Amino acid sequence: MADQWQEAYDFAVQVARAAGAVIRKAGEEEIKVQTKSCTVDLVTKTDERVEKIIIGSLKEQFGEGTHSFIGEESVSKGQPCILTDKPTWIIDPVDGTTNFVHGFPFVAVSIAFAVNKEIEFGVVYSCMEDKMYKARKGQGAFCDDEPIQVSDVKDIHKSIIICEHGTDRSPETVQKIFSTQKKILCIPVHGLRGSGTAATNMCLVACGAVEAFFEIGIHCWDIAAGAVIVREAGGLLLDVDGGPFDVMSRRMVSGNNMVIVNRIIKEIEIFDTVRDDAPIVKK
Numbered sequence: 001m002a003d004q005w006q007e008a009y010d011f012a013v014q015v016a017r018a019a020g021a022v023i024r025k026a027g028e029e030e031i032k033v034q035t036k037s038c039t040v041d042l043v044t045k046t047d048e049r050v051e052k053i054i055i056g057s058l059k060e061q062f063g064e065g066t067h068s069f070i071g072e073e074s075v076s077k078g079q080p081c082i083l084t085d086k087p088t089w090i091i092d093p094v095d096g097t098t099n100f101v102h103g104f105p106f107v108a109v110s111i112a113f114a115v116n117k118e119i120e121f122g123v124v125y126s127c128m129e130d131k132m133y134k135a136r137k138g139q140g141a142f143c144d145d146e147p148i149q150v151s152d153v154k155d156i157h158k159s160i161i162i163c164e165h166g167t168d169r170s171p172e173t174v175q176k177i178f179s180t181q182k183k184i185l186c187i188p189v190h191g192l193r194g195s196g197t198a199a200t201n202m203c204l205v206a207c208g209a210v211e212a213f214f215e216i217g218i219h220c221w222d223i224a225a226g227a228v229i230v231r232e233a234g235g236l237l238l239d240v241d242g243g244p245f246d247v248m249s250r251r252m253v254s255g256n257n258m259v260i261v262n263r264i265i266k267e268i269e270i271f272d273t274v275r276d277d278a279p280i281v282k283k
């Protein structure tokens, strides 16, 4: 049977590339910054504009009613964030908004497509580096059309691990994040890193530049595309407690193999987050 989502996959690559060009151009102009959930959760006109461009192009191509959309900026304006069985696009127009604002050169467009709650394909365009990562379920993962694979390192002492700090600055959470990082650093590992974009971090796992990336507090739009790219590159995803990965749970460990991932999980100090699909509590 012909791959019924091939056209959508190819189109997503085109849309991500075009969106990345808009971001690069916007980065050369003055950037007006606003905040969302807290003072370090940044948003710009470019995030909103690029999301409109992406969703507008997808609706034009595939029709209004047949597909659903979960986009970071639409959700922040009150749109539902529920993954149903319907074909659903999960979009982060600018992953790494803080990087974008500061001119730190890692910013990605992340577009995933899920059917029956399973991610069929994902595209991550690291637009400042001009690197196009993509993967389709069962067809492998690629960077600029070259196949990519996770690293074969099994010895944690020979690994690089990515961790991010997210936007929760409550002293209890920051304490847990640093305590986890300290324990991992002192295993010891070769190094800790973080690009400031979850989508790019996952692609770094997928291409074998690092062994693992974990974060609590990320959102489905940060990781949905990266999830299929990591899996298709031979890696795996788990919850931070070792249970099955759930894209809406805001918790994730991605890594090259079970040995590395299990070793990282042993050190993670878990803190509470509200699921992406939790009912909205009206204040």
Ligand SMILES: O=P([O-])([O-])O[C@@H]1[C@H](O)[C@H](O)[C@@H](O)[C@H](O)[C@H]1O
Pocket (backbone or CB within 6 Å): 072, 092, 094, 095, 096, 097, 098, 164, 165, 166, 167, 195, 196, 197, 198, 199, 215, 217, 218, 219, 222
């Ligand atoms: O807000 P945004 O720049 O799209 O996404 C953020 C980035 O992916 C960052 O690496 C991660 O640590 C945060 O948790 C995300 O929210």
Ligand SMILES: [Mg+2]
Pocket (backbone or CB within 6 Å): 092, 094, 095, 096, 198, 221, 222
């Ligand atoms: Mg993001």
